[in-house]
Amino acid sequence: MVQDETHRKLDLCSAGMTWKSESGRVKLNGEQFHIKGANWFGFETESHVLHGLWGATTMERVLNFCQANKINALRVPVSLDLALNSKTVVARGSCQECSAELAWDMLDRLFVMAAARGIVIVLDMHRLDQYNNSDLWYDGKHTQDQFIQGWGDLLTRFGDKANLMGIDLKNEPHGAATWGLGSATDWNAAAVYIVKKIKERVPGYNKLIFVEGVGTDGAIAQYPPSDPAFDKFWGQNLDGVISHPIDFGTPELNSLLVYSPHVYGPSVADQVYFKDATFPANMPSIWDKQVGFVEDATGKALVTGAWGGSYAGQDKLWQDAWADYMIDRCIADNFVWALNPNSGSNGGLLEADWSTPVVTKLQLLAKIQPNPSVFTSAISSSVVCVNYGAPANSKCALKGPGSPADSKPDAKPHDAPK
Template identity: 30%
Template sequence: MTIRKKLAALAVSGMMMATCLSASIPAIQTSLTAAAADDNNDDWLHAEGSKLYDSQGNQVWLTGANWFGMNCTENFPHGLWSADVDELLSSVADHGINIIRFPVSTELLLSWKNGNPLTPVGLNAANGKDYSFNPDFCDANGNTMDSEGIFDVILKKMKKYGIKALIDVHSPASHNSGHNYNLWFYQDGAADADNMAVGFYSKEKITYDDWIESTAWLAEKYKNDDTVIAYDLKNEPHGKRGYSGSSCPTDMAKWDDSTDQNNWAYAATECGNAILDKNPNALILIEGVEQYPKTDKGYTYDTADIWQAPADQSPWYGAWWGGNLRGVKDYPIDFGSADRNSQIVYSPHDYGPSVYNQTWFDKDFTTQTLLDDYWYDTWAYINDQDIATLLVGEWGGHMDGGKNQKWMTLLRDYMIDNHINHTFWCLNPNSGDTGGLLDSSFKVWDDDKYNLFEPSLWQTQESGKYISLDHQTPLGVNGTGISLSEYYSKYADSEGSNINGGTKGNTPGGTKPVQTGTTETGTTTETKPDTVVGDITKDGKVDASDLVILLQYLCGNTVDSKGKDFKAGDVNGDGVLNGMDLALYRQVLSKAISGFPE
């Protein structure tokens, strides 16, 4: 994890490097709570147990929505055929969404990587042809940009409004139904007519290596732009024994300890490490699969002949596509080091009965029955037992006034109560299974659905200010949003937010609600060490290493911030890191004074 602060420091930084123990260092301020210029390198996140933190050790909460279209034949986010991107994104930010999950296809990424970006289909910007909006999508000649250029413009707009991006590799092929294909690559022989129904629409084969290399290329492209903070390696890996008459699991996503390319645990480890090789700061989202064997009874994916037995007799547990994370208990993802593993976020998908009437909806269900029948052992145990961080990548549905709306409310409240990150499906009104937050114009919000969704957005406890994941830029333009630094300087101690049960400050605090599943019961209490004044390196003592780190930080050098507590460097307690802090370090280390002021 790296951060960089740029100072308007004249020639003082050179003087500081040469005379770091001088008593008369000018007070060049790098605020802990207010903003210098956004330098694209200070908003990276990492996980500690079930929660996410910024580089300064502050908790954050990712609460966003999906916006699809770049995964489809149009090759750009839907709705930009009728809505201005600037107006749409400013409205999204004003409504409190701090991150957008963008589905893309490997076919699209390969076109960018190979220097021949796919052309937007159905989008003509303000070039005198069809429409008179989105002039930012025009190149120097007045023609509509290609798909890569358009996305780069979108990211700049998101930065302007304090929104972060999550890239979701949704499908191998650029097609509206490409996600129906089970895997993240096309098996040998998959490009035949029999596979058209499950999402094979690419003219060229998409290989396993194509998927990894194109995603890693994207991470390299955006490694210095902290607008893109996370990568979802593959949307909804799925498949189970019995599909298309198959008796062999090679065409399904599984989760075990093999090195088979259709073993999602193995493939996700390879792809995640490839991304972290390019950008060690990126969050890596790993979804589940559809089917997991009852390993506690000795069954494996190779168990033959009985995979189509009734659910009460079969050797497997079912789930939503991408929703089954039981394998984490048996085969957790391991990227090879503690630093890399701190970037792992598991990402189940969960839906209600309007998408499919699962067995757990066949009763007067409650939060407890959903935990008992499905949630806990499938994914919620990961959060409850503090194994890793969760982000529910898709949830949502139609406002039916009945069971589906009830399920949405229960899941919403469960995620709030347990500080689970999430991205709602979706902004788009043209999702047949769920509908969207916007109407067909992509300009007007569905008030009823938004009002259900809105309590799950990260916001201050009393004033309802929506909180950005950007240290400098507040969400939106209408005053409903604040920056991350502003939250921790002005609101965290005075009113707190709607995470950790409303606990004020940056203390995780409290005990999670008791959660019971079919096999698990327990409570979890997490504590985080308090800041020790002067101990930036968190090694239990204050010495020259803390002074050197502070000096590098103030001089704008790249600093490894993982495991560091920069708040501890504010030894005079004025809310900024500056030369006065360095002077106090000098006095303490030279024993001119006995300690830092209280």
């Protein structure tokens, strides 16, 4: 789709970077920013560094791959233990290029090298320790105060990085995690409290704040358990935003809020709707109830923080349908899981040699975001220049104040979809 130059300049330069989530869109310096993102994991594991760097593959090589394929954003998982210990050492044999042995130094290196290639980063608090994806943001060994401290420590070190796009507060709350039930395990209330405390610790923080949903049973459902849309993946359940939208307490902080569900297919976990005789034609109506309502209900951007799969058999049918849905519903901003080929049944954008591209998956990403926003110079704290690109679906472009696409209410719930 050729961009309409009557309302959008192709290349704009600005002093600094101001991120906002408004009108159902992510914006950079007032312009709609089209995210073509990928997850690159490893820091949250026993390696304490990005995976893939144990052999001939280098950080430079992977980042060059991202730049060549217009992947403009990386979601980078970390653990709370790593955040609390700036002296964590990279595991022996995990990184051939690590002249510095500290994980935080390698994270700093990633920021620098990504900025040089026009790539922004979202830090994701993926785990509490290096082994398990916990239900909650605390457990028997980690307190909520430590969770806040970990974020504060990370942002004290990395919060001023020009190419820090934002933070994903907690990966995939599920199980015991709830939303709007008046419980100590309510993730919506905890997210508000945590963000306020982070802001006290790091007053200058002004980047995006990604908040995921909870698990299937964690919120008051908009429909009965008999409805096919009832069952969801970890972090996907945003039913609670209808009655309990996130409110950080100030317009400044609320302008940074992004809702970020995780959406997966049959190669990750089975769901009853994958067995429907009409699959995948049945999925759009289900997704409407699971995630499609969020932008209209809240006025905030919806960015899929993780999705993907094997891209074979039934999973290919699912991914093709999800891609079409993202395009049609104007929610194409996404972070695919993952760059890494060692992602279980998911696979990655790279083959097991960490060098050969998986062409079919890259073609699918290019279909979803054919014209992502591209930094036309290195990202710095002074001047940034961006070709803002265009959505695959022309109806998804913001036309300016007063247009239908730019007139969504901010944080105003509507009736639950039927």
